[in-house]
Amino acid sequence: MRLSPLGNRKFIQANRLEFYFGGTELNVGLSLANFGDNVKHITCISDDFIGDTAMAYMNKFDLDTTAVVRSKRPLGAYFLEVGAVMRPSNISYNRSHSAFSEINPSMVNWKNALENGTWFHWTGITPALTQGTFDTLREGLKLASKKGMQVSSDPTYRNGLWKYGAEPKDALTELLSYSTIFIGGINEMNEVLGTTCGSSNEEFIEASKVLMEKFPRILKVFDKIRTSINASWHKIRARMWNGEEFYETQDFDITHVVDRIGTGDAFAAGLIHGLQRFDDIKAMNFASAACALKHTYMGDVNYATVNEVNTLLEGNISGRFNR
Secondary structure, eight states, X not given: XXXXXXXXXXXXXXXXXXXXXXXXXXXXXXXXXXXXXXXBOOOEEESSXXXXXXXXXXXXXXXXXXXXXXXXXXXXXXXXXOOBTTBOOEEXXXXXXXXXXXXXXXXXXXXXXXXXXXXXXXXXXXHHHOHXXXXXXXXXXXHHHHTTOEEEEEOOOOGGGOOSSOOXXXXXXXXXXXXXXXXXXXXXXXXXXXXXOOSSHHHHHXXXXXXXXXXXXXXXXXXXXXXXXXXXXXXXXXXXXXXXXXXXOOOEEESSOSOOTTHHHHHHHHHHHHHTTSOHHHXXXXXXXXXXXXXXXSSSSOOOOHHHHHHHHTTOOOOOOOO
């Protein structure tokens, strides 16, 4: 659960908070559900009225919650102060003893959870929390790989989360060995490869080649590039290397950021949706447009529909009323 003062206030200014449910994989799943895809979310949430509310929220979008397990621990939370113009946003996490941090392989029936599944998505937030979250994810990835599922990974490296003794590079290396699609930038590739590549297109291509050599299952590498003019004005574009071809999208100019949390997840969801229907280039353009639209929604989740993403891709950026 995300807790924030209203508007762009700091906590010291506020005596009221608004809340939103989120989480990297959940954000991806709900966005895919809004695109009309069938999605199952696998997690552990609190066994109390907050968990009940979170469950109702997921069910509202027809997300399959049959693999969700419950815990007596509280739901994880984070506190967000939303910045503006030259003032950056601030985040403080409270998840060390959360319900999800308690998850372990004995709590998830992966055979049932992955029945009829064709695509498995994970992010680097999950294995960073505890040994249990790492072990549980690894068990799921082993079965997904054995079943021949596509496996997309967004390593999302956050140095401050790895506190239980695991070495991030070693843990992510093991998990990436099961992945077929890599969604991450130069920072994530440098962390996994132990390299110091820069952000130019040429270095991105070289890093992608090295990544694909080290992890032969990975067939495609995608990267979302953000240019921040200030906290309220960003530009978004994307690039890819699929082993044969490099392609880069045009910038989407987002002159007034409503909420940037979850925009990377919106990009991942757009890719997962697009790669199952389009060629690589069209899928990446769809993902970039979905990411841009997420900046216009409050909360962690992208509520855009396929039609809304396609309208943006057609060049309609006027924001005029639909009547």
